[in-house]
Amino acid sequence: MYESILVPTDGSDTAELAADHALALADAFDATVHVLGVVDVEGEAGPFDVGGVDDEFVGRLEADAEAAVDSVVDAVGDRPVETAVVDGDPADAIVDYAAEEGVDLVAMGTHGRTGLDRVVTGSTSAQVVRESPVPVVTVRDVDGSLSTEYDDVLIPTDGSPAAEVAVDHGIAVADAFDATVHAVYVIDTMALAGGADTTMAGGGGGVATGDLLEPLVSSGEDATEGIAERAHDAGLDATTQVVEGSPGSALVEYVDTESIDFVTMGTHGRTGLDRVLLGSTTERMMRHASAPVLSVRHENPE
Template identity: 35%
Template sequence: MYDHILFPTDGSEPADSALDYALQIAAEHEATVHVLNVVDTSQVSRSGMQGDVSAALEQEGTEIVNETAQRARERGISVVSEVIHGDPYEAIVEYSTQSAVELIVMPTHGRRGLQRFLLGSVTERVINTADIPVIAVNPGTQPHTYPCQDLLVPTDGSRGSELALSEGVALANATDATLHILHVVETGSLGPDARSLVKDEELTTRADEIIADAIETAAAATVDTVESEIEFGIPSKEIRSYIDTHEIDFAILGTHGTTDFSRYMMGGVSSKIVRTSPVPVMWVREPDPSGG
């Protein structure tokens, strides 16, 4: 399913914790791992000592990719390693395009602060601009195992969630995982009376249609085991609750083709989920019609 996987690394503990998951994916799919370190040119410019700093950072990057590549080779995984210069997120996306990789695996945050999560980070920017799926791994959670057993795709009927479902169907078939399809009718901002009315009216009808369409898609692809559910409430909370209750170990969410991180499917649900997700989250981006 994946022949080439990109693993950008800055040598930090978060990156190190995500590496094992990336190597598990590579081993399962017999993929080549591309280990990449980016020398941040903006950091070099700010230093005022461009030559010395650039050389030092490149040397550091070489040591990081060599060590990471060695860990991959010890597990029998084919490796390509490279150190390049540029803006980190732009360089990562450009490399993914030029090297024809099919998947990027990254931690939700890097060495610039363990408390600085996805929002505003390199990972966020990669998710917002890469044309291929990106898996974000939260280093603050327990170790994860791939292939997954229970795979969740929340859907709201948008194009982004349709793309996520397509990826989820393919992954479920490739790994024999149970595919969980969830739609959340957002009623968190409504009062209890309005909430009860909503359940009997158009939103419930629409929810049934969304779930039915998703199940039909999975059935057409002959996914072995599919579970579906409709919940009412605040989407981010219901998705997280479903992950915990059903022991989900992987989730796939669709994003809109925009560089505005506040605009994700279901009104920003994805950005809330990824910061605290106890499981790895794959992001599948809806391409920007303008080509951005």
Template identity: 35%
Template sequence: MIADDILVPVDGSDASTAAFDHALEIGADAGATLHVLHVADTALPSLAGLGTDVADALEREGDEIVADARDRAEERGIDVVTDVRRGEPREEIVDAAADADLVVMGAHGCHGIGEYVLGTTTDYVINVTETPVLSVRAADGVTRSYPYEAILVPTDGSDHGTAAVRVAAQVAAHTGATLHLLYVIDELPEVEEPVSDETTTELEENAEAILEAAASTATEAGLDEASITTTVSSGSVPHEIRTHADAEAVDLIAMGTHGHTGLDRHLIGSFTEQLLRSAPVPVLTVQRNGE
């Protein structure tokens, strides 16, 4: 995935600033145009009946935010387009994302996602848009380095996971990164009976076959075989992803998303929010149709 047009929603918060900083690095490297968007949230119920003065003030604030972003991009010699809109942020972001190759959004960690890019909004954007979404946290201890040197892709062999492998491989080929493919044999706590050796062998063989296919997908996407590693682990999926991310010092995690229904089947629900809010590196989510 070589992005020509990158959408960056901004609100002036630390999180969106971190996302914009990261987008600057990507944009400068890719020769991309940055599309900086601020949405004056005039859909807030608290604004009802207050007239146009408040909405006008919100729009003026947005003008200042995007003007600062434009100046910073132009200082780097990056093409930039700014846009200030009124409306519901999640809908406006999705609308703008339709014309972008990549969306870069700020995530606020354990306290939520952006001042207007709140948890439900970022979930909505990730699940609705077919454009890959890169979530970037501003918290201390988060690695936001670029170009990427190590990319982790947890996959289960689904179409959505395959799409993430393909996009991540393209990114790895462009940046010279190593691609780490991970399959986690989920040890479900509700299963009381021990798994037989025969079943364990079948699970491991299935995992190896899935990773072999994923590696083939990566090479077909242009990544050298020497830049690909595969690992099968077992345990809690969230724990194994974090453990592997730390062990390999990855600076990007990429995952497939079903769209409208959440992330890949092992990564649905609360873990989705948890990872986006606590990941030590940016997280790239990819839909099958957005590959």
């Protein structure tokens, strides 16, 4: 599935944590590791100060980027590794490198340095997910540690083509780590609340019954069972669940309550009353889920 994995780094704690997960995935898939440092002169100095930047300042940024790259290389061990330090906007540089070098996966932190010496930021990771030609694993710092032993892998689905593109990736990761697959379908109760023939339980505690709910429960069961069958075909254990709620919040809660170690999801899903996975849901997972999130971007043919 993954023959080469790109690890952008700025030397921050979150970037180092993402590198740990990238190396775990590289070991599991026997992949070559690419380590990238980006010298963002304009971002560091500010757009109005670039003209006054001297060689010493640029040299300091380059030295910091090289040191960040070297720190990851030291952790790679005997695995094949390629390195690069480039100039430019971090998100653009990461996306361009992924395309030009033909890597199969990007793994990066969701937040990097702050203040004048920042390189990789939350907005950078979101932009990379939106524009990357390959799937992106984002890792946020959760009390300084996240297990790189993936025992439980979550694959959210709404049955749409956008969700389907992530299923193969989720099963591949689960297979590499011999993990249990969790297939989850979220019925968006906020979208259903204004629909006809819908009864809210407890005066708004969730959709209880109605013409709109029943077919979605059936669709959810079909979608999750389909993933479970594919997991079983790969020799993996699998569990399915159809839940109600706001998709982003429900999935974040599921990650916590079920001690999920890794999430694989599409970046876009259905729209309208039966939507589940949207770009906003993916970004919420990136910001709040206590597990790495592998986002697979779906190209809308429209």
